[in-house]
Amino acid sequence: xxxxxxxxxxxxxxxxxxxxxxxxxxxxxxxxxxxxxxxxxxxxxxxxxxxxxxxxxxxxxxxxxxxxxxxxxxxxxxxxxxxxxxxxxxxxxxxxxxxxxxxxxxxxxxxxxxxxxxxxxxxxxxxxxxxxxxxxxxxxxxxxxxxxxxxxxxxxxxxxxxxxxxxxxxxxxxxxxxxxxxxxxxxxxxxxxxxxxxxxxxxxxxxxxxxxxxxxxxxxxxxxxxxxxxxxxxxxxxxxxxxxxxxxxxxxxxxxxxxxxxxxxxxxxxxxxxxxxxxxxxxxxxxxxxxxxxxxxxxxxxxxxxxxxxxxxxxxxxxxxxxxxxxxxxxxxxxxxxxxxxxxx
Amino acid sequence: xxxxxxxxxxxxxxxxxxxxxxxxxxxxxxxxxxxxxxxxxxxxxxxxxxxxxxxxxxxxxxxxxxxxxxxxxxxxxxxxxxxxxxxxxxxxxxxxxxxxxxxxxxxxxxxxxxxxxxxxxxxxxxxxxxxxxxxxxxxxxxxxxxxxxxxxxxxxxxxxxxxxxxxxxxxxxxxxxxxxxxxxxxxxxxxxxxxxxxxxxxxxxxxxxxxxxxxxxxxxxxxxxxxxxxxxxxxxxxxxxxxxxxxxxxxxxxxxxxxxxxxxxxxxxxxxxxxxxxxxxxxxxxxxxxxxxxxxxxxxxxxxxxxxxxxxxxxxxxxxxxxxxxxxxxxxxxxxxxxxxxxxx
DNA sequence: TTGTAAGCGTTATCAC
DNA sequence: GTGATAACGCTTACAA
Numbered sequence: 226x227x228x229x230x231x232x233x234x235x236x237x238x239x240x241x242x243x244x245x246x247x248x249x250x251x252x253x254x255x256x257x258x259x260x261x262x263x264x265x266x267x268x269x270x271x272x273x274x275x276x277x278x279x280x281x282x283x284x285x286x287x288x289x290x291x292x293x294x295x296x297x298x299x300x301x302x303x304x305x306x307x308x309x310x311x312x313x314x315x316x317x318x319x320x321x322x323x324x325x326x327x328x329x330x331x332x333x334x335x336x337x338x339x340x341x342x343x344x345x346x347x348x349x350x351x352x353x354x355x356x357x358x359x360x361x362x363x364x365x366x367x368x369x370x371x372x373x374x375x376x377x378x379x380x381x382x383x384x385x386x387x388x389x390x391x392x393x394x395x396x397x398x399x400x401x402x403x404x405x406x407x408x409x410x411x412x413x414x415x416x417x418x419x420x421x422x423x424x425x426x427x428x429x430x431x432x433x434x435x436x437x438x439x440x441x442x443x444x445x446x447x448x449x450x451x452x453x454x455x456x457x458x459x460x461x462x463x464x465x466x467x468x469x470x471x472x473x474x475x476x477x478x479x480x481x482x483x484x485x486x487x488x489x490x491x492x493x494x495x496x497x498x499x500x501x502x503x504x505x506x507x508x509x510x511x512x513x514x515x516x517x518x519x520x521x522x523x524x525x526x527x528x529x530x531x532x533x534x535x536x537x538x539x540x541x542x543x544x545x546x547x548x549x550x551x552x553x554x555x556x557x558x559x560x561x562x563x564x565x566x567x568x569x570x
Numbered sequence: 571x572x573x574x575x576x577x578x579x580x581x582x583x584x585x586x587x588x589x590x591x592x593x594x595x596x597x598x599x600x601x602x603x604x605x606x607x608x609x610x611x612x613x614x615x616x617x618x619x620x621x622x623x624x625x626x627x628x629x630x631x632x633x634x635x636x637x638x639x640x641x642x643x644x645x646x647x648x649x650x651x652x653x654x655x656x657x658x659x660x661x662x663x664x665x666x667x668x669x670x671x672x673x674x675x676x677x678x679x680x681x682x683x684x685x686x687x688x689x690x691x692x693x694x695x696x697x698x699x700x701x702x703x704x705x706x707x708x709x710x711x712x713x714x715x716x717x718x719x720x721x722x723x724x725x726x727x728x729x730x731x732x733x734x735x736x737x738x739x740x741x742x743x744x745x746x747x748x749x750x751x752x753x754x755x756x757x758x759x760x761x762x763x764x765x766x767x768x769x770x771x772x773x774x775x776x777x778x779x780x781x782x783x784x785x786x787x788x789x790x791x792x793x794x795x796x797x798x799x800x801x802x803x804x805x806x807x808x809x810x811x812x813x814x815x816x817x818x819x820x821x822x823x824x825x826x827x828x829x830x831x832x833x834x835x836x837x838x839x840x841x842x843x844x845x846x847x848x849x850x851x852x853x854x855x856x857x858x859x860x861x862x863x864x865x866x867x868x869x870x871x872x873x874x875x876x877x878x879x880x881x882x883x884x885x886x887x888x889x890x891x892x893x894x895x896x897x898x899x900x901x902x903x904x905x906x907x908x909x910x911x912x913x914x915x
Numbered sequence: 916t917t918g919t920a921a922g923c924g925t926t927a928t929c930a931c
Numbered sequence: 932g933t934g935a936t937a938a939c940g941c942t943t944a945c946a947a
Contacts, residue, residue, distance in 0.1 A: 243919075244919095244942090245942075245943075255917095258916065261916090277689060277941070280939075281940080281942070282923090283624050283941075285923085285941085298652060299650060304643060304644070311669065315670075320667050320684065320685065320688065321667060322667045323666055324660070324666065325660075339665065342621060342622065344575065448848045452852070477852045480852035489854075503819075504822060504847075506826060507793075507823075507825035508853070579924080587933080588935070589924085589925080589935095590925095590926075594926090599926080621924085625923070625925040628923090628938095628940065628941085629925045629926045630925080630926065630939085631939075
């Protein structure tokens with residue numbers, strides 16, 4: 226049924242040359258007589274020859290594979306990073322293998338081990354936690370790698386992330402400028418340093434102005450949990466005049482909790498979302514949002530990784546991108562400066 | 571710098587056995603004396619040995635790789651399929667390599683060729699077009715494959731998709747039941763058979779009731795284009811009482827166009843969206859939506875592909891899943907049965 | 916400039 | 932039940 230794929234020998238035979246010559250022609254590794262080269266190319270074309278990359282890898286030890294490990298393939302932030310990476314790799318003859326750690330340490334470990342068994346040229350990882358226990362595997366494999374999004378304690382890592390403190394700060398500053406004093410921060414998981422930093426940035430804005438600290442609710446990682454936690458919080462606390470969401474899923478959680486309670490945005494509560502997706506704009510009240518420069522981050526990840534793959538030995542870089550505040554209609558002046566509001570449902 | 575990874579020989583030496591025995595222990599391919607096996611396992615563990623999968627692939631010819639080609643890694647429908655697939659493969663020792671064709675024929679061709687060079691055990695493809703010219707490559711590679719989401723003219727293909735006619739029909743039926751007679755269908759690209767079928771299903775509902783056919787606007791594949799086209803249509807036509815969107819991006823386009831014009835949902839226009847995402851629910855007016863069973867589809871794709879990989883030679887199956895209409899607040903009785911409405915902005 | 920042959924790490928086929 | 936050994940398809944010294 227499945228017959229043998231054509232090998233380099235088939236091409237060599239058809240072109241009347243040696244396998245080595247075929248390799249040299251197709252890879253351009255050494256100059257070959259023009260006429261011969263032409264014959265070889267024709268033969269390869271005619272047979273539909275594609276070099277077996279596994280064999281090439283075995284021989285050279287240099288895989289044109291980039292492995293990517295993310296915590297969740299259903300989170301659009303992570304997939305947008307993957308997408309940006311993919312377009313970078315694509316033109317340079319690299320393949321992308323991808324796995325999800327589902328935010329579980331042991332899955333992270335096993336998926337990483339499995340991918341490393343392909344001896345990839347490079348690795349991009351968004352760790353599930355700051356501890357990132359699986360990094361021992363990377364050290365052992367001695368593969369060039371870049372850590373994205375999450376902060377890591379690994380001193381040898383190249384990291385690409387956003388300036389999380391600043392990201393939190395620009396959101397909070399905007400709310401304070403609008404006149405808000407009673408602000409709730411919706412944070413996903415405070416165990417993650419990037420979330421803590423976003424919080425810290427936001428809190429520091431209030432501190433520097435001598436204002437009281439904000440309330441913070443930890444919503445958990447996924448949408449439904451976030452929605453429930455926020456609902457519970459809203460039901461048992463005085464209603465804030467504004468909410469600052471620190472991830473895309475918490476943004477959804479806030480929206481859901483507010484919608485269920487028919488709390489109007491921004492009349493009753495102003496809202497700043499995190500990340501910037503089409504659905505945030507396609508609303509009667511488009512969301513003010515803290516936008517991460519995903520495309521640029523993807524490109525930077527690939528640039529850094531590629532440099533490492535090609536032998537760059539400079540000290541680990543920690544590249545931070547600035548987020549952009551997209552001001553839209555979901556943030557307004559609070560209706561009652563003292564914090565009570567009108568939208569109770 | 572990059573020192574040699576440990577090979578099977580290192581393990582063999584440390585355990586005092588032959589490489590063949592190590593292989594037999596680790597793969598369970600043949601019974602091995604328990605004590606020896608234990609020594610081997612300890613040695614492998616101590617050295618952190620991971621078999622080089624490229625070498626294994628070269629020898630066996632059986633890659634544990636599944637290649638996935640999608641039109642767009644930024645479309646959550648496609649990434650959700652990838653995600654569902656990934657969890658299926660993962661536990662069975664397969665690797666996932668993924669590429670985006672960006673909906674371009676030549677990119678599709680080149681990405682497919684590159685992935686096939688890894689001699690993957692199986693292939694999942696969401697073609698960019700019904701013609702799917704790149705399928706010649708698949709035939710030549712004789713690799714088991716499954717076509718997902720899109721309908722294909724390829725008679726040999728196993729396909730997994732939704733029942734598109736029914737999907738269109740349940741949406742339209744719901745609108746008609748609500749009393750709508752002046753309905754706009756927002757279709758992405760009529761060149762695609764699945765979109766045409768969704769249209770056909772919707773149209774047939776009206777036909778069977780002796781009602782006049784709906785207006786159809788072709789919005790194009792991405793969000794901004796869809797938004798512009800719909801805006802243009804709305805500005806130059808009588809306003810319908812309901813809109814049926816046939817893809818996730820057209821849903822966004824409709825929402826955006828309506829929001830810009832401050833047309834209220836469902837007071838002025840009822841709306842049915844396609845696919846079902848958290849953001850559709852996290853709204854003051856949650857969207858009635860035609861939900862594709864993504865998880866089940868991913869599982870079915872993997873089940874079918876796995877069967878083929880394992881030698882199943884039954885005739886090509888064309889599995890269709892039924893979509894589910896999630897009725898929410900965005901669809902209501904039209905305010906003016908004759909089609910005029912109140913929400914002009 | 917081209918051909919020949921070794922060898923990458925593994926698994927499968929043979930002997931033992 | 933275990934150990935040599937060949938072979939997978941390719942690239943690359945080295946020989947011609």
